[in-house]
Structure formats: C-alpha cells, structure tokens
Amino acid sequence: MQNSRKSEKSKGVVVFAFNTSVDYVAIADNTSKLIERNLKLPITLITDHDAEPQFEYDQVIRVDVASGNIKLDVSYQQVEWKNFGRYLAYELSPYDSTVLLDVDYLVLDDSLLKLIDLNKDYAFHYYSSSSNGDLYSSMGPYSLPFIWATVIVFNKSDKTKMLFDLVKRIQDNYDYYCKLYNIRERNFRNDYAFAIANIILNGYHIDPGHNIPWKMFTITDKVDRLIVDSKNIRAYFTNKKPILMPQQNIHVMDKAYLQSTQFKDFVTDVTG
Amino acid sequence: MNAEDIVKQIKQATDYQINRSILREKIQTDLHFAYNGGLFKADPAQYTFVMMWQGDADALFLEDTYGNPIKINQKEFLDLSTEHYQKVMNRWHQEHAELKKIRKI
Numbered sequence: 001m002q003n004s005r006k007s008e009k010s011k012g013v014v015v016f017a018f019n020t021s022v023d024y025v026a027i028a029d030n031t032s033k034l035i036e037r038n039l040k041l042p043i044t045l046i047t048d049h050d051a052e053p054q055f056e057y058d059q060v061i062r063v064d065v066a067s068g069n070i071k072l073d074v075s076y077q078q079v080e081w082k083n084f085g086r087y088l089a090y091e092l093s094p095y096d097s098t099v100l101l102d103v104d105y106l107v108l109d110d111s112l113l114k115l116i117d118l119n120k121d122y123a124f125h126y127y128s129s130s131s132n133g134d135l136y137s138s139m140g141p142y143s144l145p146f147i148w149a150t151v152i153v154f155n156k157s158d159k160t161k162m163l164f165d166l167v168k169r170i171q172d173n174y175d176y177y178c179k180l181y182n183i184r185e186r187n188f189r190n191d192y193a194f195a196i197a198n199i200i201l202n203g204y205h206i207d208p209g210h211n212i213p214w215k216m217f218t219i220t221d222k223v224d225r226l227i228v229d230s231k232n233i234r235a236y237f238t239n240k241k242p243i244l245m246p247q248q249n250i251h252v253m254d255k256a257y258l259q260s261t262q263f264k265d266f267v268t269d270v271t272g
Numbered sequence: 273m274n275a276e277d278i279v280k281q282i283k284q285a286t287d288y289q290i291n292r293s294i295l296r297e298k299i300q301t302d303l304h305f306a307y308n309g310g311l312f313k314a315d316p317a318q319y320t321f322v323m324m325w326q327g328d329a330d331a332l333f334l335e336d337t338y339g340n341p342i343k344i345n346q347k348e349f350l351d352l353s354t355e356h357y358q359k360v361m362n363r364w365h366q367e368h369a370e371l372k373k374i375r376k377i
Contacts, residue, residue, distance in 0.1 A: 112303065114311060116304065118309060119309060120338070217298075234286070243287070244286045246294075246298045
C-alpha cells in the first residue's frame with residue numbers, strides 16, 4: 001500500500017502492538033489519537049495477523065513475532081511480553097524520518113517535532129524522571145547505563161541501519177550479551193539491546209550525541225485516573241498523593257489503567 | 273466544612289515540591305528550539321553573546337546542544353531565541369504562581 005501522504009522527505013510515527021493478556025492494540029488505538037492530535041503525523045501500526053485495530057492508521061503492517069518473554073507489571077505479577085522484533089522498525093517503517101513509540105507513551109505535547117527535522121541518525125532518552133525522582137538507568141550493579149527505547153527518533157541512514165542490525169544480533173544472542181555486559185535481568189529488554197548496540201556502534205563509548213536532551217517523564221505507580229484541564233493534568237494514584245503537572249508527554253507503566261474506561265475518557269477529554 | 277469534606281480535600285491535595293520539580297523539567301524541555309538543522313536551548317548567556325557580536329552578521333557560528341557548529345543569522349537567531357525564551361519563561365512564571373496559589377503543604 002502506498003503512503004498517500006508521502007512528501008519529499010516523509011515523516012511519520014511507528015508503533016508496535018502485539019496482544020498478550022494485555023490488549024496492546026486497544027491501547028495503541030487510544031494513544032494514537034493523542035499522537036495524531038499533537039504531532040499531526042501519519043501513524044503506522046506494526047502488529048500480528050490476529051489484531052483488529054480500530055484507529056484509522058496510515059498503514060497496518062502485520063508480521064509474525066516470537067513470544068516467550070515475560071516481565072513483572074506494576075503489581076509485580078508475571079505477564080507475557082511480546083517485545084521481540086523491534087529491530088524490524090528500520091525496514092518496515094514507511095517513512096524517511098520516524099518517531100518509533102511504545103504504546104504506553106502518551107504524546108501530550110509537540111516536543112518530539114523539534115527532533116525530527118534535525119537529520120540526526122537516531123536519538124533516544126538516556127534519562128527519565130518520575131514523581132519519585134530520577135529513575136535508575138543501569139543494566140546491573142556492575143554494568144553500563146541503559147537507554148529508554150520508549151521513544152526512538154531516527155532517520156534512515158547507514159549508521160541507523162547498523163544500529164537496528166546490531167539490535168537484531170543482540171536479540172538473537174541475548175544470553176551472551178547478558179554475560180558480557182553483566183546484565184541483571186535475563187528477560188529480553190529493548191532498552192538494554194538498544195543501549196548495547198549504541199555503545200558498540202560508537203566505539204564502545206556512551207556518545208551523548210544520541211541523547212534526547214531532556215528527560216522522559218514516567219509514571220511508575222498504579223494510576224487511578226488522569227484528569228485534564230486547559231493547561232494541566234492531575235494524576236491520581238492508588239497508594240500515594242496525586243500530582244499536578246503541565247500537559248507533557250508521559251510514559252505510563254500501568255497497563256491496567258491504559259486498558260480502562262477511565263483512560264478512554266481521558267483521551268476523549270484531551271482530543272475533544 | 274465537615275469531616276468528610278476535609279478528608280476529601282486532603283486526599284486531593286498535591287505535593288507542591290513535586291509539582292514544582294515536574295514543572296521545572298517540562299520547562300527545560302520547552303526551552304529547546306530547532307534552528308537551521310541544530311537544536312538549541314534558549315538561555316540569556318547565549319543570546320547576550322549573539323546580541324553583542326560585532327563581526328560579520330552572516331558569519332556567526334554557534335555550538336548547538338549536540339556539539340555541532342551551526343551557522344546562524346544574527347538578527348534572525350536573536351529574534352527567535354529571545355521570543356522563545358520570553359514565551360517559555362513567562363509561562364513558567366505563570367504556572368509556578370498558580371502552583372503556589374493551590375499549595376497545600
């Protein structure tokens with residue numbers, strides 16, 4: 001299918017969503033409404049053959065992806081996690097300049113647009129903060145810092161292709177790289193794979209030239225509800241005091257909230 | 273005000289210090305702006321330097337956030353940088369004042 005909105009240098013957003021016990025496709029449908037409103041870019045969904053997305057995506061690309069990975073959710077319950085295959089984004093993205101986003105990233109401002117015209121090979125967040133302070137960013141007590149693969153802005157180039165090819169190599173040989181980099185968690189994480197690839201690609205050096213120069217704001221707690229007014233967002237939590245913040249991009253780890261009717265209402269309130 | 277209202281109000285009270293710190297981070301994000309293929313963070317030292325520049329207005333180069341030299345037009349950059357800085361700082365001031373107004377602790 002041709003991208004009808006393709007320009008001289010095409011720009012767009014790519015999101016991956018593979019359903020497990022979590023309905024990631026439904027989350028993507030909702031978060032895509034926020035992306036469309038605030039970035040005004042076409043959005044491509046990469047998903048599996050069974051998904052039934054409801055949002056009107058620019059393209060829906062269906063792939064086979066391996067399962068078998070697990071993670072702990074915000075309630076410390078083990079859940080299935082289909083996070084393999086992120087390296088496919090380079091080949092599958094229909095755009096020259098791509099913003100690759102996790103579905104749990106709420107785009108509530110247009111700050112990512114500042115990065116897309118820079119002609120950088122790629123950039124991602126090296127740092128993230130939360131209402132509890134800065135988040136840890138080491139792959140293990142005796143390891144190197146990781147990056148947050150939640151947001152990756154990339155232009156198609158030889159260097160970017162090498163990055164994604166390296167991520168595939170790391171995914172295929174993850175046990176080896178876990179030992180080599182003293183990685184604490186043995187379940188595959190894209191944050192770690194991209195961090196290792198980035199370190200290797202820059203001569204075994206953490207190059208600040210690929211950092212998005214502001215922190216990603218993450219909500220790590222269980223969310224009861226988010227309420228938006230003209231300027232602010234008020235976040236209510238199960239076990240702590242609410243916070244008041246300006247309308248800004250937010251990485252929300254609580255997938256139960258993102259599947260709730262409260263979240264749908266929040267998206268409706270934001271998008272009007 | 274009855275006890276129920278007081279409990280409700282306490283549960284809705286936010287922490288001023290946390291709100292203030294989140295707002296500050298957001299402003300740090302918003303101070304960035306793109307210019308001629310570079311990414312800059314607006315700050316007074318930078319635009320004072322540009323304003324004071326006496327040399328060739330078309331041969332001025334500044335280091336951007338990513339450590340790249342970017343060619344700038346003195347007037348164009350000064351206008352953009354000053355306007356951007358004022359707009360963002362003004363919003364910070366207003367939103368910070370509102371946070372102080374609803375401060376509960």
